[in-house]
Amino acid sequence: MLERLEEIGKLFDYYSNLLNSKHKDVLELYYFQDMSLSEIAEILNVTRQGVFDLLKRAENNLQFYEKNLGLIDKNKKIIIELESIRDRLINDTDGKEILISDIGKIIESM
Amino acid sequence: MLERLEEIGKLFDYYSNLLNSKHKDVLELYYFQDMSLSEIAEILNVTRQGVFDLLKRAENNLQFYEKNLGLIDKNKKIIIELESIRDRLINDTDGKEILISDIGKIIESM
Numbered sequence: 001m002l003e004r005l006e007e008i009g010k011l012f013d014y015y016s017n018l019l020n021s022k023h024k025d026v027l028e029l030y031y032f033q034d035m036s037l038s039e040i041a042e043i044l045n046v047t048r049q050g051v052f053d054l055l056k057r058a059e060n061n062l063q064f065y066e067k068n069l070g071l072i073d074k075n076k077k078i079i080i081e082l083e084s085i086r087d088r089l090i091n092d093t094d095g096k097e098i099l100i101s102d103i104g105k106i107i108e109s110m
Numbered sequence: 111m112l113e114r115l116e117e118i119g120k121l122f123d124y125y126s127n128l129l130n131s132k133h134k135d136v137l138e139l140y141y142f143q144d145m146s147l148s149e150i151a152e153i154l155n156v157t158r159q160g161v162f163d164l165l166k167r168a169e170n171n172l173q174f175y176e177k178n179l180g181l182i183d184k185n186k187k188i189i190i191e192l193e194s195i196r197d198r199l200i201n202d203t204d205g206k207e208i209l210i211s212d213i214g215k216i217i218e219s220m
Contacts, residue, residue, distance in 0.1 A: 017178035068127035071181070075220050086213040089206055096199055103196040110185050 005031055011062035014071050023058035030055055081106055115141055121172035124181050133168035140165055191216055 008031050016024055022044070029035045029043065030051075037055075041048045066072055085102055088094040118141050126134055132154070139145045139153065140161075147165075151158045176182055195212055198204040 015179075018175070065128070069125075069179075069181075071179075079217055079220055082213055082217050086210055086217070089210050089213070100196055100199055103192055103199070107189055107192050107196070110189055 008059065008062070010072055011066055015062050015065040015069075018065060019058060019061060022054060023061060026051060026054045027058050027062075078106060078109070118169065118172070120182055121176055125172050125175040128175060129168060129171060132164060133171060136161060136164045137168050137172075188216060188219070 008027065012027060012031075016027070019027075025044065026040060029040045030037070035043075037048045037051045040051045044051065044054075046054070081102065085099055088099060118137065122137060122141075126137070129137075135154065136150060139150045140147070145153075147158045147161045150161045154161065154164075156164070191212065195209055198209060
């Protein structure tokens with residue numbers, strides 16, 4: 001569950017702006033406010049099954065966005081490359097030509 | 111028109127993976143293969159008005175994605191910052207502490 005929460009949290013950070021308000025609400029209540037399906041059903045005035053369906057659809061949408069845009073994955077790669085450049089700058093392990101070239105590669109990949 | 115083409119091309123690069131195949135097709139035929147609405151209507155077997163509506167909806171979707179995710183804008187800012195770091199590294203205009211700190215800021219912003 002904790003892993004699932006982390007995964008949804010990350011997807012939500014990146015893509016929640018693309019969700020409609022009902023999908024956003026149901027994810028927030030379930031994952032971030034730790035409410036049960038029945039509690040959410042009462043708040044949103046839908047059935048428990050309705051909440052379940054909304055939740056599934058909201059999660060599917062988030063996963064669709066990441067599958068097709070891959071922002072989490074792309075950002076992670078760029079962060080790793082930038083951290084590597086920063087570390088090599090800190091430790092003087094590479095000449096500046098290599099660092100310049102590596103920065104150029106990141107720019108080109110964007 | 112050239113400006114419009116450039117704008118749609120950029121949006122298409124970033125977000126076309128989120129479009130359904132009909133929206134993708136109509137944008138490709140109209141903007142990148144330079145076909146008229148009537149020609150596209152014949153190919154897709156819909157009315158000229160139908161093509162126009164598809165085109166509008168496809169463009170609106172692209173704009174919705176940029177408005178809500180802002181990837182083009184975000185990427186542009188990061189590229190400008192990386193180019194600045196690269197230039198300062200090339201020209202030795204800043205001490206490495208400043209560059210290290212600026213790389214850290216980009217990482218945090220991602």
